[in-house]
Amino acid sequence: MPKVKLNQIRPFLNLTTLSPDALVARANAVKTGITNNPAYPNPPVDPATLKAAIDSYLVASADGLDSKKARAERDKQHIVLIRLLRQIGHYVEANSNDDMPTFLSSGFEPVSPRTPPQPLPPANILGVDQGTTGQLLVSIKPLPKARHYELKYTPVVADGTPAASTTITLPSAKAAAPINGLTPGATYTFQVRAYSKLGFTGWSDSVSRMCI
Template sequence: MPIYHVSLSFAQLPDAQLDEFTGAVVASLTGNAAYPTPAVSIADLSAAQTAFEAAMTAMAQGGMQATAAKNDARAKLVALLRQEANYVQLTGKNDLPTLLSSGFQASSTNNTQSPLDTPGILGLDNGMSTQLVARVQGVINAKAYEAQVKNGGGWTPAGVFTQSRRMVLAGLTPGQIYAVQVRAVGGSTGYSDWSDPVSHMAM
């Protein structure tokens, strides 16, 4: 059985992507029953993200001091994310869906290269109100499937699922059209490519 570790590659992300990644972690950990007592509180992590965003805005106006302040804010944010990643590692108990539900990504100690095929969305239908239900073509060696949705803005995490035939995407706004993408998770490469997006209106 492969041993999964929380990937720390977020420390190498460009500023804008690090900001987006942090937002995904904050959203994923908020109210997540699998992680009831984060090492870094959601409030503190959000505050560090806000400070980083403000520093990026100030740096865009120029000046060495602004650049230094941005670098300092980034370093503080990365340090907090590392603490949170360690907490997720200890609490996730090597369960891949639980680990991924934190918003962090995983890496495997399995050295056998086994790239995953890209899943295809076979159907996207309405479930209960505020829900869409995706049906995805299964991928060999996939341990789970991760979904993301978009409604006019950027992509946001929509859950990690162990079954490909019924993936319930909840918390959507009725009357809005959502694009959905899915990728497979598992194997030494960690993730497949994202599927082609499919759109449907939430009811």
């Protein structure tokens, strides 16, 4: 049987990253959300207990309380409040039936879903310029999320005989890539492709340039 992908709604519970004001705001939203909410009839922490924890944290966080003992109490109440919210969050996750309006009525915010990797746009050579004698400088368009690039160059033979190509790996496209050891007077074609989490792009259109 094919696998069924569940769109599970998860609450944001990385609460230690919130500022004190944001934590209190989230706790108050949850307190309001679970109070007399038919979707959550038996929360593991009742609204009165959560309110008491919010009040204790606010008292411990009051301005002017900066002694070692006061900081320890503030940290303690901070942990207590976060633990209560996490208990409620897991309960909400289990009882919202993955229905977004029901979930949001709890006062929690959902975790943003991960965006799957996207294919890179086509790779592109911006230009080929002359460097020193026997050197060409190849400028590549930088692509977001590209891990590295492969640059292929091939001498153009006058009679049309196929010539061997050389492929080099470039870690980035921030600067023009110097291609050394070329034959002055010879023409070369260049193509590039980029590599990402999903693999390589196709080869770009070729760009030709005579080396001097």
